[in-house]
Amino acid sequence: MTIQTSRRPGVSRGTRTNLARLALLLGLVAGATFAFAPVLWMLSSSFKPNTQIFEFPPRLVTEAFSFDAYARILTxxxxxxxxxxxxxxxxxxxxxxxxxxxxxxxxxxxxxxxxxxxxxxxxxxxxxxxxxxxxxxxxxxxxxxxxxxxxxxxxxxxxxxxxxxxxxxxxxxxxxxxxxxxxxxxxxxxxxxxxxxxxxxxxxxxxxxxxxxxxxxxxxxxxxxxxxxxxxxxxxxxxxxxxxxxxxxxxxxxxxxxxxxxxxxxxxxxxxxxxxxxxxxxxxxxxxx
Missing domain, CATH: 1.10.3720.10 (MetI-like)
Incomplete structure (x- = not known):
């Protein structure tokens, strides 16, 4: 009499490895975004007039884009x-x-x-x-x-x-x-x-x-x-x-x-x-x- 054992459906090792890599990649992207966001906002604010820096909703690029702040510093x-x-x-x-x-x-x-x-x-x-x-x-x-x-x-x-x-x-x-x-x-x-x-x-x-x-x-x-x-x-x-x-x-x-x-x-x-x-x-x- 032959007894057949059924295998439970599960996640293969290759799939687990890919999921781990995906999670690591998402974590790195989230960390990089969190670290770079203040720098991006600082760069954006340097091209805005003071009146538009704290406007809501915030915008990275405005119609009043200008190099005036850099010009005033460098001159x-x-x-x-x-x-x-x-x-x-x-x-x-x-x-x-x-x-x-x-x-x-x-x-x-x-x-x-x-x-x-x-x-x-x-x-x-x-x-x-x-x-x-x-x-x-x-x-x-x-x-x-x-x-x-x-x-x-x-x-x-x-x-x-x-x-x-x-x-x-x-x-x-x-x-x-x-x-x-x-x-x-x-x-x-x-x-x-x-x-x-x-x-x-x-x-x-x-x-x-x-x-x-x-x-x-x-x-x-x-x-x-x-x-x-x-x-x-x-x-x-x-x-x-x-x-x-x-x-x-x-x-x-x-x-x-x-x-x-x-x-x-x-x-x-x-x-x-x-x-x-x-x-x-x-x-x-x-x-x-």
């Missing part, structure tokens, strides 16, 4: 100065941070010296301190040193917060490079300085780029210290310039949106241009520290 020397200050400060912070971080990371990665472990603890500890807790001490320090309302004051302050991360990441990146590279250079009669700049730095471009882009982003977008450590309009940066468009009785919403868009372009261009290096550098720096 106003005071507002252009905000961008110049941000470029000077962010550029200097990035270059100096990379230089110091490369030298320090090479020392931590390749040499043994007194207090090496305590110094590592100090670097990590500084990274863990909330920046706002240091606001008043740095204000007093900059005033005492005569660096208040100056480029060096802002640059040195920003470096305090960008250097720990840069040193940690570059040390991790150098640790992934074989020491045989250094030994081969020394066999040829060269020293550690040549090994660093002629061998290690050229093959560490992904790590250097990732640290540089991150550092530039931090310095470009910083608001609190830029507000506290400067007092004159000619020293203000872009984040402060956006805040200054908020008047006592009225807000220049379209100019605020236009300046926000213009202020986002440098970071966006950097990230898109160096995206390949940025992602690879972050992954390599986190492998071994």
């Amino acid at each position: 106003d020397p005071e507002k252009v100065r905000f961008f110049l200050n941000s470029y000077i400060v962010a550029g200097a912070v990035t270059l100096l941070t990379l230089l110091v971080a490369i030298l320090a990371a090479y020392a931590f990665s390749r040499f043994e010296f007194p207090f090496k472990r305590p110094l590592n603890v100090v670097i990590v500890s500084v990274q863990a301190v909330p920046p706002i807790t240091l606001l008043i001490p740095y204000f007093g320090l900059m005033v005492t040193l005569g660096l208040y309302n100056t480029y060096p004051g802002l640059i040195l302050t920003y470096m305090v917060f960008t250097l720990p991360y840069a040193i940690i990441m570059m040390t991790g990146y150098f640790n992934t490079l074989p020491r045989e590279l250094d030994e081969a250079v020394r066999v040829d009669g060269a020293g550690s300085w040549t090994a660093l700049w002629r061998v290690l730095v050229p093959i560490s471009v992904p790590g250097i780029v990732s640290v540089g882009v991150y550092t530039f982003m931090i310095a470009w977008n910083e608001y609190l210290f830029a507000l506290t450590l400067t007092k004159t309009t000619d020293m203000r940066t872009v984040p402060i310039g956006i805040q200054l468009l908020m008047g006592q009785h009225s807000y220049e919403w379209n100019e605020m949106m236009a300046m926000s868009i213009l202020g986002s372009i440098p970071v966006l261009v950097l990230f898109l241009f160096f995206q390949r290096f940025f992602i690879g550098g972050l992954a390599s720096g986190a492998v071994k520290s």
